[in-house]
Amino acid sequence: MTIAPERPLNGTLVEQFELGLDAPICLTWELTYACNLECAHCLSSSGRRDPRELTTEQCEAVIDELQRMQVFYVNIGGGEPTIRPDFWHLLQYAVDHQVGVKFSTNGVRLTPERAAFLASPACNGYVDVQISLDGATAEVNDYVRGPGSYDTALTALQNLQDAGFSDAKISVVCTRQNIGQLDEFKALADRFGATLRLTRLRPSGRGADVWDELHPLPEQQRELYDWLMAHGEGVLTGDSFFHLAAFGEALPGLNLCGAGRVVCLIDPIGDVYACPFAIHDNFLAGNLLGEGGFKKVWQESALFTELRSPQTGGACSSCTFFDACRGGCMAAKFFTGLPLDGPDPECVQGYGEAALAGERTVPAASQDHSKAAPTRNQPVMLTLSRRPDVLQAPTAPPTSACAESPLAGFVPPPN
Amino acid sequence: MLDEPWTLSPAVALRPEPFGALAYHFGNRKLTFLKRPELVAVVRALADQPDVRSALVAAGVPEAQHPAYAAALEGLARTDMIRPREGVAA
Numbered sequence: 001m002t003i004a005p006e007r008p009l010n011g012t013l014v015e016q017f018e019l020g021l022d023a024p025i026c027l028t029w030e031l032t033y034a035c036n037l038e039c040a041h042c043l044s045s046s047g048r049r050d051p052r053e054l055t056t057e058q059c060e061a062v063i064d065e066l067q068r069m070q071v072f073y074v075n076i077g078g079g080e081p082t083i084r085p086d087f088w089h090l091l092q093y094a095v096d097h098q099v100g101v102k103f104s105t106n107g108v109r110l111t112p113e114r115a116a117f118l119a120s121p122a123c124n125g126y127v128d129v130q131i132s133l134d135g136a137t138a139e140v141n142d143y144v145r146g147p148g149s150y151d152t153a154l155t156a157l158q159n160l161q162d163a164g165f166s167d168a169k170i171s172v173v174c175t176r177q178n179i180g181q182l183d184e185f186k187a188l189a190d191r192f193g194a195t196l197r198l199t200r201l202r203p204s205g206r207g208a209d210v211w212d213e214l215h216p217l218p219e220q221q222r223e224l225y226d227w228l229m230a231h232g233e234g235v236l237t238g239d240s241f242f243h244l245a246a247f248g249e250a251l252p253g254l255n256l257c258g259a260g261r262v263v264c265l266i267d268p269i270g271d272v273y274a275c276p277f278a279i280h281d282n283f284l285a286g287n288l289l290g291e292g293g294f295k296k297v298w299q300e301s302a303l304f305t306e307l308r309s310p311q312t313g314g315a316c317s318s319c320t321f322f323d324a325c326r327g328g329c330m331a332a333k334f335f336t337g338l339p340l341d342g343p344d345p346e347c348v349q350g351y352g353e354a355a356l357a358g359e360r361t362v363p364a365a366s367q368d369h370s371k372a373a374p375t376r377n378q379p380v381m382l383t384l385s386r387r388p389d390v391l392q393a394p395t396a397p398p399t400s401a402c403a404e405s406p407l408a409g410f411v412p413p414p415n
Numbered sequence: 416m417l418d419e420p421w422t423l424s425p426a427v428a429l430r431p432e433p434f435g436a437l438a439y440h441f442g443n444r445k446l447t448f449l450k451r452p453e454l455v456a457v458v459r460a461l462a463d464q465p466d467v468r469s470a471l472v473a474a475g476v477p478e479a480q481h482p483a484y485a486a487a488l489e490g491l492a493r494t495d496m497i498r499p500r501e502g503v504a505a
Binding site for chain 2: 019021022025070072098100126
């Protein structure tokens with residue numbers, strides 16, 4: 001049993017959740033670090049398989065334990081989970097053991113045959129499919145997810161629809177480049193009979209390298225909030241925008257950081273982290289291959305016990321909006337080098353910008369499974385443009401149309 | 416409702432938690448939180464008692480609170496967490 005402080009018997013649900021549960025409500029399980037894509041903002045720095053990844057038998061044992069703990073469903077991701085040869089077997093195994101599956105995929109293995117399997121009674125309507133798409137157009141999507149990835153995702157959605165699989169999810173990470181496409185995303189979801197799911201870009205994994213360029217600008221946060229307030233009913237968010245609650249009215253959902261309290265992450269080698277966005281040694285609670293398994297890590301690890309103890313709001317506690325946003329996302333603060341008891345880097349009251357401008361050190365990554373040599377699937381986040389300092393009209397005509405010498409027209413100054 | 420026979424839906428599993436329990440419906444995949452241990456005791460007692468009132472009494476809920484508990488149970492009925500027991504005379 002968790003040795004926890006005396007628990008109030010009539011607190012609100014959120015207060016109860018902050019003290020932790022006997023088993024997670026929302027568990028993410030990344031089956032492999034291998035991936036066919038090399039998305040610029042990958043949370044788990046995926047690319048190459050890790051030789052220590054759990055075997056089929058070990059994965060089955062994890063599912064058995066989740067069934068005993070009454071974890072009713074898991075979110076399976078990666079890497080690209082469907083490229084594990086035993087993926088479809090494990091999916092069936094989980095469904096047969098009362099552990100529902102929602103899996104995230106870029107769609108690469110969702111052939112018409114697989115789509116038909118997912119729609120079949122074998123899955124018992126107990127499987128959710130989430131197709132990742134980070135742009136409503138190929139141009140915006142492929143910029144971060146790599147060439148061809150838009151077509152792959154749309155083909156997968158088409159295959160699911162043709163097979164009669166109902167209510168697939170289109171999962172979008174909101175970026176500076178796609179916030180303006182929210183209506184187009186909704187139209188795309190409607191076209192495929194799918195549900196739109198929007199989540200927050202985190203500076204985790206390779207996301208740390210591109211966060212400055214990709215994270216929504218302050219006015220886009222407002223645009224997103226207003227859009228969610230207007231369309232929130234039919235759109236999923238995985239509770240990921242609770243930092244926006246400080247704009248005023250809270251968005252639907254729990255509006256709390258569930259790390260180590262109601263959520264956690266199992267990585268491909270069985271390491272258990274506080275949340276899917278916090279794959280770093282500082283948030284590593286233990287490994288489920290140890291004695292006592294996952295249950296012991298969840299219920300007794302020092303890290304999770306600490307996360308369930310009363311937290312101080314630090315610099316944020318005097319802010320009038322603290323009750324709404326609870327200081328924002330722990331992972332977003334950690335990976336931008338901000339103190340965990342201070343404001344979120346995207347604090348909508350503007351405290352994040354001030355904090356980012358101050359002294360900070362971005363922590364080094366503690367794991368990286370990125371491909372050692374880039375492949376043709378790697379996104380190239382460059383666009384052709386002119387140097388900003390030569391954008392004005394030239395002051396003199398070119399020396400001649402065919403002068404190729406880099407020193408053409410250059411006259412050395414007199415000594 | 417108080418005088419009717421009810422039961423936990425066959426598709427629902429209850430997971431004990433420090434504050435009460437978490438109820439999960441395998442059919443419609445709704446997740447609900449039973450925020451008081453007493454409510455969990457009532458829900459568990461439904462199937463073994465002739466009617467809802469007897470389940471409340473068996474769980475030790477004071478009569479003054481019966482209407483509040485009935486309202487909570489009706490909330491659970493709306494998502495099919497509990498359902499009327501069929502084939503039993505009321």
